[in-house]
Amino acid sequence: MTGTDAFAEAQERVKKLSRRPSNQQLLQLYGLYKQATEGDARGSRPGMLDPVGRAKWDAWAARKGTARDEAQRQYVGLVDELARTIG
DSSP, X not given: OOHHHHHHHHHHHHTTOSSOXXXXXXXXXXXXXXXXXXXXXXXXXXXXXXXXXXXXXXXHHTTTTOOHHHHHHHHHHHHHHHHHHHO
């Protein structure tokens, strides 16, 4: 299975977890997904009145410089870990 295939498969598996990951885990998934699909974060950081948007942007920006294929591998690894720990 290629990295892209494993990444696509992990995107489907994460939707089938037996319970919702923690907010921190969701932010990790979001940041890795955005880095893998769009590259480094662009635009300005959302303001204090948008705490959710700000947290998501920060999770993405924290991955700056990570290659897309590496972000895909990390995403797949995180989904594998979540599948083991929360089903």
